[in-house]
Amino acid sequence: MIDRRKFLTTVALGTASAAFLSACGQSSSSGQTGSADKPVTITYTWWGNDDRAERTRKAIALFETKNPDIKVNGNFSDFAGYWQKRATEAAGGGLPDVMQWDLSYLRDYGQRNQLLDLGTVKINTDGFDKSLLPSGQIKGKTFGIPTSTNAFAVYYDPAKLASLGIAEPDGSWNYKEFNAFLAEVGQKGNGTLFGGTDYTSVWWNFNIWLRQNNIKAFTDEGKLGFSKDDLKKWWNLSADLRGTGAIVGEDKTTQLLPKSPFGSNVTATEVTWDNFMAGYLADSGAKELKLVPVPSDDPDNLGLFLKPSMLMVASAKTKYKDAAARFIDFMVNDPEVGQIFKTSRGVPASKTQRDGTTFEGTDKLVVDYEKSIEKYLKDAPEPPIVGFGTLESTFKRVSSDLNYGKLTIDGAADAWFKEAEDLIKQNA
Amino acid sequence: MTQSPTLSRRASSAAPQPRTSRRRGADARAGYTFLLPWLLGFIALTVGPMISSLYLSFTNYNLFDAPKWIGLDNYTTLLQDERFLQSVGVTLQYVVFGTPLKLAAALAIAMLLNSKRKGQGFYRSAFYAPSLIGASVSIAIVWKAMFGDSGPVDQGLSFFGINLGGWVGNPNMTMGMMILLTVWQFGAPMVIFLAGLKQIPADLYEAASMDGAGPVRKFINITWPMLSPVIFFNLLMETIHAFQIFASAYIISNGEGGPAGSTLFYTLYLYLRGFSDFRMGYASAMAWLLVIAVGIITLIFFKTSKSWVHYSGDSK
Numbered sequence: 002m003i004d005r006r007k008f009l010t011t012v013a014l015g016t017a018s019a020a021f022l023s024a025c026g027q028s029s030s031s032g033q034t035g036s037a038d039k040p041v042t043i044t045y046t047w048w049g050n051d052d053r054a055e056r057t058r059k060a061i062a063l064f065e066t067k068n069p070d071i072k073v074n075g076n077f078s079d080f081a082g083y084w085q086k087r088a089t090e091a092a093g094g095g096l097p098d099v100m101q102w103d104l105s106y107l108r109d110y111g112q113r114n115q116l117l118d119l120g121t122v123k124i125n126t127d128g129f130d131k132s133l134l135p136s137g138q139i140k141g142k143t144f145g146i147p148t149s150t151n152a153f154a155v156y157y158d159p160a161k162l163a164s165l166g167i168a169e170p171d172g173s174w175n176y177k178e179f180n181a182f183l184a185e186v187g188q189k190g191n192g193t194l195f196g197g198t199d200y201t202s203v204w205w206n207f208n209i210w211l212r213q214n215n216i217k218a219f220t221d222e223g224k225l226g227f228s229k230d231d232l233k234k235w236w237n238l239s240a241d242l243r244g245t246g247a248i249v250g251e252d253k254t255t256q257l258l259p260k261s262p263f264g265s266n267v268t269a270t271e272v273t274w275d276n277f278m279a280g281y282l283a284d285s286g287a288k289e290l291k292l293v294p295v296p297s298d299d300p301d302n303l304g305l306f307l308k309p310s311m312l313m314v315a316s317a318k319t320k321y322k323d324a325a326a327r328f329i330d331f332m333v334n335d336p337e338v339g340q341i342f343k344t345s346r347g348v349p350a351s352k353t354q355r356d357g358t359t360f361e362g363t364d365k366l367v368v369d370y371e372k373s374i375e376k377y378l379k380d381a382p383e384p385p386i387v388g389f390g391t392l393e394s395t396f397k398r399v400s401s402d403l404n405y406g407k408l409t410i411d412g413a414a415d416a417w418f419k420e421a422e423d424l425i426k427q428n429a
Numbered sequence: 430m431t432q433s434p435t436l437s438r439r440a441s442s443a444a445p446q447p448r449t450s451r452r453r454g455a456d457a458r459a460g461y462t463f464l465l466p467w468l469l470g471f472i473a474l475t476v477g478p479m480i481s482s483l484y485l486s487f488t489n490y491n492l493f494d495a496p497k498w499i500g501l502d503n504y505t506t507l508l509q510d511e512r513f514l515q516s517v518g519v520t521l522q523y524v525v526f527g528t529p530l531k532l533a534a535a536l537a538i539a540m541l542l543n544s545k546r547k548g549q550g551f552y553r554s555a556f557y558a559p560s561l562i563g564a565s566v567s568i569a570i571v572w573k574a575m576f577g578d579s580g581p582v583d584q585g586l587s588f589f590g591i592n593l594g595g596w597v598g599n600p601n602m603t604m605g606m607m608i609l610l611t612v613w614q615f616g617a618p619m620v621i622f623l624a625g626l627k628q629i630p631a632d633l634y635e636a637a638s639m640d641g642a643g644p645v646r647k648f649i650n651i652t653w654p655m656l657s658p659v660i661f662f663n664l665l666m667e668t669i670h671a672f673q674i675f676a677s678a679y680i681i682s683n684g685e686g687g688p689a690g691s692t693l694f695y696t697l698y699l700y701l702r703g704f705s706d707f708r709m710g711y712a713s714a715m716a717w718l719l720v721i722a723v724g725i726i727t728l729i730f731f732k733t734s735k736s737w738v739h740y741s742g743d744s745k
Contacts, residue, residue, distance in 0.1 A: 082684060084705065085705055088705070092492045110493075113493035114493070252594065252688065253578065254598070255597060255683075256577045256578055388707075391705065391706045394685075398687070401687060401689065405600055405688060405689040407600065407690070416511070423506075
């Protein structure tokens with residue numbers, strides 16, 4: 002009984018100090034290699050839903066057939082839990098050999114010597130757009146190779162709009178028109194179908210809006226580039242919609258987790274990354290989903306950009322550098338991998354992989370969407386600062402409190418800024 | 430943690446009384462030898478980590494870089510951290526309402542099960558079962574589904590015309606749900622109460638009946654005072670336990686303490702600060718404040734216990 006009661010406190014204190022105690026030795030060898038008889042086993046981890054797990058397993062099987070001297074041990078979790086696990090592993094010196102990675106966390110781990118400099122191993126990057134590769138680099142070192150690109154978009158379900166008798170949008174809209182559209186869906190949906198989730202609750206959407214207004218999210222010195230008033234203005238954009246049918250209530254959204262309201266057929270639209278298409282189709286069972294650009298009050302500046310939807314990284318402490326490099330090369334370049342994932346990771350970043358993939362149906366929609374916005378694309382945003390992952394999740398949490406009516410817009414802006422300033426001070 | 434002094438005291442007082450001094454030395458050696466595995470584990474796995482956590486609580490430590498000494502900064506920041514204060518509020522609410530309700534349920538069921546009836550063994554197991562599985566992850570998931578929109582609870586209440594909707598997404602209802610979850614796990618204190626009730630001599634009740642005492646009178650004048658050491662034990666253990674709630678809150682709120690911070694329990698916030706925000710120094714400071722707070726509460730319990738806990742053979 003005593004052990005059980007003591008367990009939690011001990012865990013809390015213990016894990017913290019386990020990190021402290023484990024001063025791990027760095028290995029300097031170029032890595033062990035295996036053979037077909039005695040293959041080496043590398044570990045690989047990723048985040049995503051069942052759909053992605055299925056595709057990843059196929060890719061791993063293919064890799065193992067082509068490389069009989071390497072076995073890949075795969076493991077996955079959802080996005081939020083993913084980073085807590087990585088933190089624990091990094092503290093214990095036991096990060097998996099190869100990992101799917103997000104731009105938001107590249108600095109946190111790369112700057113702290115947790116990731117392998119992929120410039121020191123053999124990975125073919127000839128087929129990559131030269132403007133994309135720097136997103137995986139920090140101070141001249143390559144910590145991540147982008148697998149694919151994604152862009153922000155408004156999803157909608159044409160069948161749901163048709164059943165309500167609402168015309169499909171063409172994507173040339175400003176915020177006022179977009180709000181009116183959401184309100185119309187909410188009104189006609191009559192409590193069973195909502196317009197969308199609160200689009201102001203997503204950091205990247207805010208970042209796009211800042212770009213539409215020619216404001217930088219972060220300065221080159223790693224400080225905030227926008228003011229509290231900007232943030233208040235942003236949250237005010239959807240103020241009239243909160244609590245109406247235009248926006249699905251937080252109480253509903255919370256209960257649907259880990260599924261999204263759009264994937265659960267509760268909303269008719271969603272504003273998010275275009276590579277979520279495959280996941281949404283699988284979750285909702287909808288026949289077809291379509292993509293249009295995000296609203297903007299300046300029709301010539303949509304603030305859109307291509308972001309590496311995910312990167313491949315290796316642990317700095319991996320014992321199998323060669324095997325890890327070969328697996329990463331395979332995952333980003335092999336055309337057959339492109340055929341397996343289609344656009345579920347985003348549009349393949351490597352030309353060899355992209356050209357070797359046939360895009361049909363909804364996958365073609367995603368590729369076509371990225372082509373259609375080409376003329377609006379601007380440079381990728383400033384590299385996120387250290388601790389950006391926390392800022393992003395705080396943004397979501399504060400917005401959620403706002404939707405619950407627990408915070409006013411002023412209070413929400415204060416809360417977020419306090420957290421951000423505290424964090425920037427911590428990491429300075 | 431708070432039990433460890435009690436433990437070692439118990440361990441040393443449990444040693445048999447010496448007959449000769451030589452014998453005493455041999456006994457002590459044997460005793461400590463048998464204790465050694467436990468002592469080693471205690472020092473390596475509890476004392477060591479606690480000391481380093483105490484050190485870390487005075488540093489800025491992000492898991493990757495070497496800890497930076499910042500003195501009392503973590504502690505002073507904590508007191509201005511609104512989320513920290515919120516987590517204290519949430520946890521206190523849970524402890525203050527959850528624990529007494531759970532103990533009341535445990536005592537009530539124990540008294541029902543104390544009478545001699547057919548199939549007592551079955552009922553005891555049945556009532557104990559929830560506390561065996563209650564702390565598990567799967568139950569938290571089931572609980573979440575039961576209290577969701579159109580879940581069994583929502584539908585059941587709607588049948589009686591109470592339309593609350595799902596509890597899981599409603600910040601005003603989640604605490605009620607968490608308290609129900611803990612009350613439902615009354616099995617462990619119930620078994621202890623049951624054992625305590627069996628120790629009360631039946632003739633006391635007989636004598637009271639002769640004098641015309643009703644059930645309420647018997648409870649106030651016999652059951653309560655005779656059971657008070659057991660009540661005290663249960664109250665103490667369950668209070669400490671309640672402060673440490675984590676797993677169910679983590680599951681039900683998807684590890685975020687939501688909705689709107691209504692399940693942001695102390696240990697959950699500690700975990701988030703440590704493992705989501707990489708602020709291990711801050712998290713360690715929180716852990717130590719919890720240790721100190723639970724320690725003080727335990728001390729208060731012991732001090733006040735003199736006035737209401739009666740041990741048989743006491744002159745009071």
